[in-house]
Amino acid sequence: xxxxxxxxxxxxxxxxxxxxxxxxxxxxxxxxxxxxxxxxxxxxxxxxxxxxxxxxxxxxxxxxxxxxxxxxxxxxxxxxxxxx
Numbered sequence: 609x610x611x612x613x614x615x616x617x618x619x620x621x622x623x624x625x626x627x628x629x630x631x632x633x634x635x636x637x638x639x640x641x642x643x644x645x646x647x648x649x650x651x652x653x654x655x656x657x658x659x660x661x662x663x664x665x666x667x668x669x670x671x672x673x674x675x676x677x678x679x680x681x682x683x684x685x686x687x688x689x690x691x692x
Contacts, residue, residue, distance in 0.1 A: 629637060 626634070
């Protein structure tokens with residue numbers, strides 16, 4: 609799509625944007641775009657933190673619900689170390 613564009617094309621596009629929005633509104637436009645990018649970045653970080661805490665909670669729950677693997681046989685008079 610942008611394969612045939614040169615520096616002159618971008619300069620013309622910049623001039624058209626300047627004519628459409630005016631020089632006074634460009635700093636406000638850039639500021640609002642920067643704020644939007646900052647908000648988006650913050651939301652992405654919050655979602656990533658939320659996912660990692662959710663994964664940590666699931667792994668802790670799975671580890672706590674596992675049954676112990678040692679068996680103590682009281683009928684044989686043994687301990688946890690003695691298995692038949």
